[in-house]
Amino acid sequence: MSKNLNALVEAAIFAALAMVLSFIPDFVNWFTPSFGAVPLVVFALRRGPKYGLLSGLLWGLMHFVLGKVYYLAFSQVLIEYILAFVSMGLAGIFHKPFQTAIRSKDTKTAIITSFLASLLAVGVRYFWHFLAGVIFWGSYAPKGMSALWYSLSVNGIAGLATLVLVLISLMLLVSAHANRIFLPK
Structure with missing residues (x-):
């Protein structure tokens, strides 16, 4: 298979x-982290922004197919x-410096770079x-609560929970199996 086709299959x-x-039940209603963010960040760091954006689009579109859309x-x-x-x-914007750090076995730089990538994507x-x-x-x-404060509290807590989940997951993955997970063959 060609590299492009491999990347497209991986994106899907x-x-x-x-x-x-995303089907993991909410444990605190709207404040639950987005567990699906982990594989999306991993994939974007593995394949770069072009395929990362495509995979994110596919993930969003799957919500329609599976009836998980809240429509207003x-x-x-x-x-x-x-x-x-x-x-x-x-x-995926960070995939080149991230992969360079992985190849040179610079775990500290790889973790910092993955954290910056996560902060951008989740933010x-x-x-x-x-x-x-x-x-x-x-x-x-x-x-009595403003729409601004309401949205900030709901989305801020969910966003922070998602970011923490992604950061912990990436730290574990980079430390344990970076070459196999993040470097396509």
């Missing part, structure tokens, strides 16, 4: 894995299921959720 597999992990307006769906999920592929994704929260979900805020 990682998106499917992210979707499967077309623009809300576009923001929360296309832009937000595609944003996870932004971690941008939850920015989109925050924006949608202010614009579309603000009417669901408890009485």
Whole structure:
């Protein structure tokens, strides 16, 4: 198989894995981390932004196919299921320095680079959720709470929980099996 075809197949597999992990039940309603973010960041660091963005798009589109879309307006769906999920592929911007660190067995630099990639991807994704929260979900805020504060608290907690989950996962993966996981053959 060609390298391009391998990368496309991997993009679909990682998106499917992210979707499967999305079915882990919420343990604290809206404040649950996004478990699917882990394979998306791993894949983006493995294959770069082009394929990372594609995998994020596939993950977002799978929500439609599997009926996991909360629809208020077309623009809300576009923001929360296309832009937000595609944003996870932004971690791939760091794939070259990350892979250079992996090849040179510089674990510290690889972990720092993966942390920066995660911060970018998760930060941008939850920015989109925050924006949608202010614009579309603000009417669901408890009485007396502003839409801004409501969205910041809900999406901020979920975003931080997701970031912590991704950072811990990456630290473990980079320390244990970096060559096999992050360097395509």
